[in-house]
Amino acid sequence: xxxxxxxxxxxxxxxxxxxxxxxxxxxxxxxxxxxxxxxxxxxxxxxxxxxxxxxxxxxxxxxxxxxxxxxxxxxxxxxxxxxxxxxxxxxxxxxxxxxxxxxxxxxxxxx
Numbered sequence: 588x589x590x591x592x593x594x595x596x597x598x599x600x601x602x603x604x605x606x607x608x609x610x611x612x613x614x615x616x617x618x619x620x621x622x623x624x625x626x627x628x629x630x631x632x633x634x635x636x637x638x639x640x641x642x643x644x645x646x647x648x649x650x651x652x653x654x655x656x657x658x659x660x661x662x663x664x665x666x667x668x669x670x671x672x673x674x675x676x677x678x679x680x681x682x683x684x685x686x687x688x689x690x691x692x693x694x695x696x697x698x
Contacts, residue, residue, distance in 0.1 A: 634690075634693070634694075637690065638690055638694070641683070641686055641687055641690055643669075643672050644672045644673075644675050644676045644683055645676060645683065645687065646672075647669045647670075647672035647673035647676060648672070648673050648675075648676025648677055648680070648683075649676075650669075650673070651670075651673035651676075651677070658670045658673050
């Protein structure tokens with residue numbers, strides 16, 4: 588009678604010893620679980636969202652000071668957001684400057 592072969596299992600495969608397992612994949616944060624919160628995008632981190640908004644306001648105000656016609660032609664619609672940010676940067680410039688300084692100290696010394 589022909590001998591019936593049993594199907595191979597993972598432990599029977601060449602190079603594997605019974606009971607050995609392949610190493611577990613590293614965590615998605617590069618091995619350190621305490622730094623996982625830094626992988627989030629700016630939308631889900633409130634401080635990063637404020638930083639992006641401040642940078643947008645400052646950038647739009649600077650661009651409008653160099654080339655006013657570039658932002659003034661789009662006062663409505665989706666591109667009107669940049670004109671509005673430029674207006675906030677011009678009219679509230681002392682407050683925006685204070686917010687930028689506070690945000691800079693916050694990023695430098697609390698993180």
